[in-house]
Amino acid sequence: MPELPEVETIRNRFRRGADGTPSLLGKHILRAELLWAPTLETPTPQRFRERIRGQRVQEIGRRGKYLIFHLDADALVIHLRMSGDLWWEAEDAPLAPHHRMLMYFEDGRLAFNDTRKFGRIWLMADPAPLFTRLGPEPLEERFTAEMFYRRLQSRRRQIKPLLLDQHFLAGVGNIYADEALHRAGIHPQTRSNALTPTQAARLLEGVRQVLREGIEHNGASIDWVYRGGGFQNSFRVYQRAGEPCYHCGTAIVRLVLSQRGTHFCPRCQPAPADAH
DNA sequence: CTGGCTCCCTGAATGC
DNA sequence: TGCATTCAGGGAGCCA
Numbered sequence: 001m002p003e004l005p006e007v008e009t010i011r012n013r014f015r016r017g018a019d020g021t022p023s024l025l026g027k028h029i030l031r032a033e034l035l036w037a038p039t040l041e042t043p044t045p046q047r048f049r050e051r052i053r054g055q056r057v058q059e060i061g062r063r064g065k066y067l068i069f070h071l072d073a074d075a076l077v078i079h080l081r082m083s084g085d086l087w088w089e090a091e092d093a094p095l096a097p098h099h100r101m102l103m104y105f106e107d108g109r110l111a112f113n114d115t116r117k118f119g120r121i122w123l124m125a126d127p128a129p130l131f132t133r134l135g136p137e138p139l140e141e142r143f144t145a146e147m148f149y150r151r152l153q154s155r156r157r158q159i160k161p162l163l164l165d166q167h168f169l170a171g172v173g174n175i176y177a178d179e180a181l182h183r184a185g186i187h188p189q190t191r192s193n194a195l196t197p198t199q200a201a202r203l204l205e206g207v208r209q210v211l212r213e214g215i216e217h218n219g220a221s222i223d224w225v226y227r228g229g230g231f232q233n234s235f236r237v238y239q240r241a242g243e244p245c246y247h248c249g250t251a252i253v254r255l256v257l258s259q260r261g262t263h264f265c266p267r268c269q270p271a272p273a274d275a276h
Numbered sequence: 277c278t279g280g281c282t283c284c285c286t287g288a289a290t291g292c
Numbered sequence: 293t294g295c296a297t298t299c300a301g302g303g304a305g306c307c308a
Contacts, residue, residue: 001301038284065302081302083286098286116285118302157278166303174301259281260301 002080004138004171005214007065009229010086014110015060021088022107024057029071030104039100039114041122048123052076052103063131064170075127078112084119087111135169138207149200152192159195160188161258163207172207175220175238178263180206182237187269188255188262194272237263 002010017023032052034045043051055071062068067086069076078084087096091109101112101121112119122130136143136151151169155162162168163177172180181188183206186199195203214220219229236246241254245265254263 003302079302082300115287116301118284155277161279164302258279261299 001082001173001175002065002084002219003173003176003214004062004065004211005176005217005231006219006229007062007067007080007171008215009219010080011060011062011067014086014088024060024069024105024110026056026058027105027107028054028056030054030106032104033102034100035095035102036100036117038117039112039119039121041120043123052123064134064137064166065173066130068127074123074125077122077124077127077130079120080114081116081118081120083116084112084114087113133167135165135167137170138172138204139211145197145201145204148204149195149197152195152200154193156191156193158189158257159186159192159203160262161260162192164258164260169207171211174260175235176207176210176214178238179210179236182206182264182269183209185268187271188257188264190272237265239263 012018013021014024029052032049034040034048037045040048051074052071055073057069057071059070060068061070065079067078067080069078078086087110089096089109089111091104091107093109096111096113098113098115099111100114100117100119103110112121124130136147152159152162155168157165160177160181163172163180164174178188180203184199184203186195186203213234214229214231217229217231217234220231220235221229237252239261240252241263242251244250245252245268248265248267250265250267252263253266254261256262
């Protein structure tokens with residue numbers, strides 16, 4: 001499930017280049033091909049092909065879980081959602097299953113592969129409107145614990161679903177939310193406005209810790225969605241229901257909040273008075 | 277404002 | 293063995 005660390009890993013791979021993958025910076029897009037039309041949010045497939053042709057990749061950025069290819073005249077924005085991934089392959093490689101969009105360069109092709117078809121692509125001159133409602137970037141230093149505390153105080157939602165809300169904080173998904181709450185010793189159903197300044201600071205630190213660790217490990221490889229990362233070996237609660245907490249030995253509990261599996265240690269993350 | 281639920285979609289796991 | 297059902301999850305949208 002691509003979250004911030006996985007998107008950042010992909011961004012770095014195509015920005016710097018990696019084994020078997022060249023840097024895309026400065027390369028020209030010869031042509032693009034759409035294999036499953038609903039992947040493209042805007043513009044129409046025809047205009048997409050016309051506009052993207054001949055543009056050069058100037059820079060590759062990220063905002064939350066959005067991957068942004070800055071081209072000469074437009075921005076190509078990609079959200080991988082559940083199962084999206086970008087593959088670099090030979091221009092004449094046989095078409096793998098679940099490819100949704102192809103971009104051809106001089107020396108190979110970039111394929112957007114997305115088994116579950118939830119991923120989306122935008123091509124627009126100014127992508128800013130896509131990001132106006134997104135919450136702050138958790139890794140940016142100018143976003144302080146005090147600001148985070150104030151933000152938490154302004155809402156009265158359960159902290160786990162709130163962390164998943166991209167309008168509240170950008171980039172955190174189900175895995176990293178559970179891992180961050182465990183590191184901060186906070187129960188997932190704690191009301192956001194019930195958190196103390198100390199807890200808020202610990203939570204922001206926990207979020208940053210797991211995100212940085214995730215990036216260091218090139219992200220997490222979950223189930224059959226393989227991305228080559230290794231952070232899944234560092235999970236302390238995610239998908240460990242019934243197994244002992246590494247800190248206290250208590251069995252990890254799984255419950256469902258906002259339709260999302262939620263994992264926590266009932267001893268290290270004690271329930272607030274109003275949780276049931 | 278908050279929470280609960282559905283939808284989108286496919287492959288893996290489970291059930292009979 | 294084989295077929296059917298259930299489930300996971302990011303995010304938008306709907307309703308209470």
